[in-house]
Amino acid sequence: MTSPQRWKEIDGIFAAALELDTAERPAFLDEACGDDEELRSEVDSLLAHDVRQKVSLLGPRWGGHSPVGERKPRTENGRHRAISD
Numbered sequence: 001m002t003s004p005q006r007w008k009e010i011d012g013i014f015a016a017a018l019e020l021d022t023a024e025r026p027a028f029l030d031e032a033c034g035d036d037e038e039l040r041s042e043v044d045s046l047l048a049h050d051v052r053q054k055v056s057l058l059g060p061r062w063g064g065h066s067p068v069g070e071r072k073p074r075t076e077n078g079r080h081r082a083i084s085d
Contacts, residue, residue, distance in 0.1 A: 010039065014046045 013032045017025050033040040
């Protein structure tokens with residue numbers, strides 16, 4: 001099981017990588033993840049599945065935040081709900 005602290009680390013690197021052009025990401029991830037292959041694998045997996053929604057993994061529960069008063073559109077599909085910025 002991944003600890004909340006580890007998810008914060010993964011989410012921070014993931015969020016920073018989203019801000020970069022795709023061509024810049026490998027060099028950034030090399031630096032950010034160093035020799036931690038598990039960390040790199042987790043971030044690479046998230047980036048591979050990202051559709052530029054920029055959805056934080058953390059949300060309020062794990063220390064991520066949304067500005068007060070910000071409303072996010074929701075799309076419901078059965079039991080799942082997608083929230084985008």
